[in-house]
Amino acid sequence: MKNDEDRQLVLTAKKPTEWERHHRRCQRVLRAGIWLVLNGYGRLRVLPYDAPSGCYWRLSLHVAGDMSRELFRYSSASKGQYLADHSGVKTRANIPVEKLAHLIVSAAPRQLLAECEGEASFETMLWLLELERQLDNGGLPYAFGDYADPGKGLWYVNYLNGYSSKMKAPPDYLSPGEEPESCERDLSIELQLCNAKDDLFQALNRIECLKSEKADIERRMIDLQAQVSQANIEIKKLQDQLDMVAVDRAATERRRA
Known part of the structure; x- marks a missing residue:
């Protein structure tokens, strides 16, 4: 310990x-x-x-x-x-x-x-x-x-x-x-290639970020769809209750008549 x-x-x-x-x-x-x-x-x-x-x-x-x-x-x-x-x-x-x-x-x-x-x-x-x-x-x-x-x-x-x-x-x-001309030219090409790799690395990182953001948006859409479905169910229940109230009211009025 x-x-x-x-x-x-x-x-x-x-x-x-x-x-x-x-x-x-x-x-x-x-x-x-x-x-x-x-x-x-x-x-x-x-x-x-x-x-x-x-x-x-x-x-x-x-x-x-x-x-x-x-x-x-x-x-x-x-x-x-x-x-x-x-x-x-x-x-x-x-x-x-x-x-x-x-x-x-x-x-x-x-x-x-x-x-x-x-x-x-x-x-x-x-x-x-x-x-x-x-x-x-x-x-x-x-x-x-x-x-x-x-x-x-x-x-x-x-x-x-x-x-x-x-x-x-x-x-x-x-x-x-101070490098010989051929070496300087080769080094310049190598530097350009390395710069391109760095740019590609940054682009790939951005793509991964965008994928993550897309996944988050999709999850939120699924959650919203579930909430909308639940809200529709609740609305249907309320509508059924209103229909039953209307039926009961009509029956009551017929009995009074």
């Missing part, structure tokens, strides 16, 4: 807000990418960024030096379904980081994985230590977005309390404007 102190902790525990849950989910999938770099895929790179709309945070895992050679992508629109745009395997929002990393690898293209194999450079490992420190402090980084440019060689870091700061970008990071 729990003691009084444990019960008090349960009673006073604050339910996390949706923004806090979003923050933790994004941190979890980013930590999975870090785990892969430190455990045999040293040429894998993590690239967090904001969707052009600014509504979603995204993470791309790609081969070092080429953003277009992507192994994995996550959008915060998918919430706790981290593999929705990857293998489609269902996941829990609090899945262990290492297990999530293994699931990412299991469905990634073999050729791209092979290109990422090896130990991370000393400079990359130092940078990952700084990235993990930012995560431990509650930060969530992003490299770029349509409405924000942290500057050359820098990334933004947002915190739950609304504060933001900057951190150094990875040692071999190339911003989208």
Whole structure:
């Protein structure tokens, strides 16, 4: 049994807000990418960024030096379904980081994985230590977005309390404007596809809401029809009673006559 102190902790525990849950989910999938770099895929790179709309945070895992050679992508629109745009395997929002990393690898293209194999450079490992420190402090980084440019060689870091700061970008990071033309074109196409997926996700959510509203309306119509039927029955009873009164009155008048 729990003691009084444990019960008090349960009673006073604050339910996390949706923004806090979003923050933790994004941190979890980013930590999975870090785990892969430190455990045999040293040429894998993590690239967090904001969707052009600014509504979603995204993470791309790609081969070092080429953003277009992507192994994995996550959008915060998918919430706790981290593999929705990857293998489609269902996941829990609090899945262990290492297990999530293994699931990412299991469905990634073999050729791209092979290109990422090896130990991370000393400079990359130092940078990952700084990235993990930012995560431990509650930060969530992003490299770029349509409405924000942290500057050359820098990334933004947002915190739950609304504060933001900057951190150094990875040692071999190339911003989208510095990518080779072919890579930039491929990345642009990929971003458009991802935007289309986000729009589709929002549309599907709206359809589900409309279905729910339709079901509610149908239930209310059935209830109203039942009430109308009951009212008709009551009206029929009253009409029968009035007819009986009229018959009795006519009989009484005949007797008097």
